[in-house]
Amino acid sequence: xxxxxxxxxxxxxxxxxxxxxxxxxxxxxxxxxxxxxxxxxxxxxxxxxxxxxxxxxxxxxxxxxxxxxxxxxxxxxxxxxxxxxxxxxxxxxxxxxxxxxxxxxxxxxxxxxxxxxxxxxxxxxxxxxxxxxxxxxxxxxxxxxxxxxxxxxxxxxxxxxxxxxxxxxxxxxxxxxxxxxxxxxxxxxxxxxxxxxxxxxxxxxxxxxxxxxxxxxxxxxxxxxxxxxxxxxxxxxxxxxxxxxxxxxxxxxxxxxxxxxxxxxxxxxxxxxxxxxxxxxxxxxxxxxxxxxxxxxxxxxxxxxxxxxxxxxxxxxxxxxxxxxxxxxxxxxxxxxxxxxxxxxxxxxxxxxxxxxxxxxxxxxxxxxxxxxxxxxxxxxxxxxxxxxxxxxxxxxxxxxxxxxxxxxxxxxx
Numbered sequence: 028x029x030x031x032x033x034x035x036x037x038x039x040x041x042x043x044x045x046x047x048x049x050x051x052x053x054x055x056x057x058x059x060x061x062x063x064x065x066x067x068x069x070x071x072x073x074x075x076x077x078x079x080x081x082x083x084x085x086x087x088x089x090x091x092x093x094x095x096x097x098x099x100x101x102x103x104x105x106x107x108x109x110x111x112x113x114x115x116x117x118x119x120x121x122x123x124x125x126x127x128x129x130x131x132x133x134x135x136x137x138x139x140x141x142x143x144x145x146x147x148x149x150x151x152x153x154x155x156x157x158x159x160x161x162x163x164x165x166x167x168x169x170x171x172x173x174x175x176x177x178x179x180x181x182x183x184x185x186x187x188x189x190x191x192x193x194x195x196x197x198x199x200x201x202x203x204x205x206x207x208x209x210x211x212x213x214x215x216x217x218x219x220x221x222x223x224x225x226x227x228x229x230x231x232x233x234x235x236x237x238x239x240x241x242x243x244x245x246x247x248x249x250x251x252x253x254x255x256x257x258x259x260x261x262x263x264x265x266x267x268x269x270x271x272x273x274x275x276x277x278x279x280x281x282x283x284x285x286x287x288x289x290x291x292x293x294x295x296x297x298x299x300x301x302x303x304x305x306x307x308x309x310x311x312x313x314x315x316x317x318x319x320x321x322x323x324x325x326x327x328x329x330x331x332x333x334x335x336x337x338x339x340x341x342x343x344x345x346x347x348x349x350x351x352x353x354x355x356x357x358x359x360x361x362x363x364x365x366x367x368x369x370x371x372x373x374x375x376x377x378x379x380x381x382x383x384x385x386x387x388x389x390x391x392x393x394x395x396x397x398x399x400x401x402x403x404x405x406x407x408x409x410x411x412x413x414x415x416x417x418x419x420x421x422x423x424x425x426x427x428x429x430x431x432x433x434x435x436x437x438x439x440x441x
């Protein structure tokens with residue numbers, strides 16, 4: 028009897044191992060190269076096999092000395108980024124939940140293949156900060172006076188800082204070109220964030236949210252992974268601009284809330300413009316389980332006359348434009364809007380909800396798109412819905428309530 032019991036137990040254990048292995052293989056197949064790249068290169072992941080770099084801490088409760096522990100933590104995020112010791116990757120910058128009045132942040136070094144660097148808020152207190160909640164980076168809060176610099180030699184106006192005005196008289200969102208949470212301008216490329224992971228950050232108060240532009244390094248390979256973040260900006264909640272993607276290491280946004288605050292120019296909840304000279308395998312940006320909101324466009328791609336291929340995917344996302352104007356009023360131009368020639372853009376949608384006046388818009392001809400799973404759209408009643416997308420009769424109350432954090436009265440907080 029014991030032998031039979033032991034045999035049955037052995038079979039059960041082997042079966043569980045097979046089920047676990049099958050599940051892992053299925054999840055890897057579903058996640059694709061982006062999922063594999065994230066786990067293999069993430070220095071905080073259980074299966075990380077890359078180089079172990081330095082851990083640098085940021086907390087206003089630290090003594091601002093070495094940054095090597097919560098007790099000796101630096102008070103500013105930029106100080107921690109400057110303290111990264113080398114270019115070999117695998118470094119972690121851990122931030123205690125709080126509000127940080129910082130702008131134009133930039134790391135000392137990029138990450139490496141297989142050993143990404145990490146910028147993470149200790150949102151759940153798992154890293155021992157003694158706090159929970161958001162790490163808020165408010166780039167509108169630094170007490171400086173910011174103006175557009177009309178004399179910028181680049182031909183593309185940048186910002187300048189004035190010293191003869193009371194900065195407290197101008198508290199508020201600093202909507203000035205190139206002023207944002209991550210540093211980039213015509214002479215300084217956002218490529219410094221290559222092979223970084225950002226997690227549990229809430230960035231706001233400026234021109235761009237979670238935006239990176241390669242500017243003077245345009246056309247180079249670039250990878251950035253952003254998870255569980257909030258990005259708010261005048262121009263965009265998130266942006267990735269002027270890069271060439273790595274097929275096995277795409278730019279990825281997961282479980283993010285991304286919102287722009289303006290309709291002017293090329294503003295959108297997210298802004299995307301790759302610089303691929305030809306169509307390449309893979310995606311220039313992948314958005315998974317994200318909520319993306321804008322007054323005119325949830326997604327804005329390219330600018331008129333630009334030549335370059337872009338391919339982007341949205342999976343399990345909610346794309347929302349709140350402008351449902353009457354046709355003779357000021358209707359929004361499209362939930363997804365492109366200024367590229369149609370042949371230069373391909374958008375893939377999988378199991379997404381789209382809400383807005385119209386689904387697609389373009390300043391030129393129609394772009395290409397693909398549909399997987401169930402893609403639904405709630406639009407102004409006189410607007411058509413592209414083939415393959417399900418037109419909704421009723422307002423999608425359940426999903427909208429989740430987006431807006433609305434709950435039935437019975438479960439409201441007392």
